[in-house]
Amino acid sequence: MKTVIADEQLTFLSDLREYLDGLDPELVAAARAENIEDPMQPRTHCQAFLRQLGEDGWLGISWPKEFGGQGRTDIEHWLFAEELYNRRLPNGLLTFNVVGPTIMLHGNPDQRREYISRIMDGEIIFAISYSEPDAGSDLASLRTRAVADGDGYLLSGQKIWSTGASIATHLWVAARTGPPEARHRGLSLFIVPADSPGITITPIITQGGERTTSIFFDDVRVPATQRVGAENDGWKTITAALNFERMFYHNEPRWELRQLAEWADGAGLLDGSTAESYELQTVMGEHAVDVEVCRLMALRGAAMLAAGQVPYAEASTNKIWWGELRQNICSTGLDLIGAEGTVVDTDGAPASGHLVHGLMSSPVWRFGGGTNEIQLDIIANRGWGMPR
Ligand SMILES: Cc1cc2nc3c(=O)[nH]c(=O)nc-3n(C[C@H](O)[C@H](O)[C@H](O)COP(=O)(O)OP(=O)(O)OC[C@H]3O[C@@H](n4cnc5c(N)ncnc54)[C@H](O)[C@@H]3O)c2cc1C
Structure with a gap:
């Protein structure tokens, strides 16, 4: 696989640098300070910075123009994330680099329209909720259940290490919709507003100072329209998101x-x-x-x-x-x-x-x-x- 950066990608990079150099120094300094303090928690100044980038057409680099993106390739997206990282500025973390691209890949047209545009407007921050106290490496053994109920599901169980959930607006949750013996073939992926009734989020601070969380779901109502991909087919979505995470995060x-x-x-x-x-x-x-x-x-x-x-x-x-x-x-x-x-x-x-x-x-x-x-x-x- 050829990895040489093409001339047009180098031009993109120099345009990006010129744009970043011309931003309001106060906006940049505040976002950088907040981002250095804890890059896992994109808060007020980081969001303001990202909103400015969105307004100026500098977000969603590889997303189609119809969604407000630049319609470029994943290489430019990676160069963008790298440039911001090297300047210690927020690059959109899990929302822009992991969940957004996965919704583009596996979400239905309604989900793409709703979530991509809200992400671009800086309205949505995602946290990822796969891991559980007894399901980390062996994720296929997870036990949080989504039981069919009317036109949706009732979600119950415990997640742990959902980093950024205390400031997230939405959770990206893996849950069991099939029998436990179905393992990874019995999982589905849901988008759940973090303030849904029945959700309790408690903070955990690591030795390095990162703020992560534990989450309890107690009969949380989730409409079926919030399921990404087919029922019991969530593994495909989870592995796609994990690849983006290992690549872009x-x-x-x-x-x-x-x-x-x-x-x-x-x-x-x-x-x-x-x-x-x-x-x-x-x-x-x-x-x-x-x-x-x-x-x-x-x-x-x-x-x-x-x-x-x-x-x-x-x-x-x-x-x-x-x-x-x-x-x-x-x-x-x-x-x-x-x-x-x-x-x-x-x-x-x-x-x-x-x-x-x-x-x-x-x-x-x-x-x-x-x-x-x-x-x-x-x-x-x-x-x-x-x-x-
Ligand atoms: C600070 C922090 C932030 C995190 N953020 C998130 C998040 O935002 N969302 C989320 O869903 N999860 C998150 N995680 C969870 C993380 O993905 C899990 O900790 C990880 O997958 C390991 O799971 P575990 O902790 O249960 O360890 P275990 O799976 O119990 O593993 C313990 C040890 O055994 C080894 N091991 C286990 N199975 C095998 C095997 N088959 N072969 C060889 N070695 C093996 C592991 O490598 C590890 O060294 C976070 C974790 C931390 C610590």
Whole structure:
């Protein structure tokens, strides 16, 4: 698969950069500060920033023009997400990069019309509710039930790790509509307003400070029109969304490498005056190569999507690569900085505390979107045709 970026895509990127450079600096600074504080929680300033992009025609890059998008390919969509990520600006997270594209793929025309336009207007933020206390890697064993009732369903059960649900307007919920023994063939996918009667959301804070949640559904009424795809055919929708998540909800660690380089430079460790300095330059060079590999792998996945292919193994490979690389870069930084590097949230903290924060958050990147061990299985099965 060819991964070279075409001239028109480079023009797109330079137009995007010019547009972002020309935005109101106050809007950008407020969105960046909020996004750095907790990228999993797109709040007031992040939403205002995204709304501005929407008004200016800079959202929904790969969505058709009839939905207000730019009608470009997944490669431009990926470049867009990357550029915003590298500037530490909100890029739409799960709503624009995971749920929206999946609705475009598996939603019916009414759902596409309603949800894509509301997403573009900045009215909707999604959180994803697949995992349960006893169903993570083995998602096909999930027990939250959607029982047919009149022209809809009654939803009951418990979800956990639904990140961002406390600020989401809608939940993207996997539930059992068939018998438990049907496993993944008995699941359906629903869009559920987060303020529906019968929903209780409780916060969970991780060691890295990410705010995730646990959700209880107690006979929550969901109209059948809110089911995405056919009954018991939700697995197709879930796996499509997971592929988008592994591809686009990316976290290329270029930014962490920059934090490390700036800190090391400021500490005089990159001037080549000592043997340690040369050694560090080698390590930094290796990390820099790995960052470029990360980018090329992601672009390959985007190119496959643009060509109508599904990058199962490629998305999983990319997800393992960036998660582990991000952890390694932060770890290099903290080894160098020493005990002082563990200071967070204090003015003057080395590398502004970003490296220690990255290291503490890194388990999330190994788990979120499916653990790395499960990704290895997918790579073996899907990529190399090995038996399950
Ligand atoms: C901070 C955070 C945010 C999250 N956000 C979301 C979210 O927004 N929405 C959502 O639905 N979920 C979310 N998750 C859940 C995440 O997807 C699950 O934690 C993950 O799928 C693993 O499930 P589990 O925690 O039940 O661990 P388990 O499945 O119990 O796994 C435990 C360990 O066993 C290993 N293991 C399990 N099965 C196998 C196997 N077959 N082969 C090899 N090794 C195996 C795993 O790799 C892991 O190391 C989040 C999790 C965290 C920690």
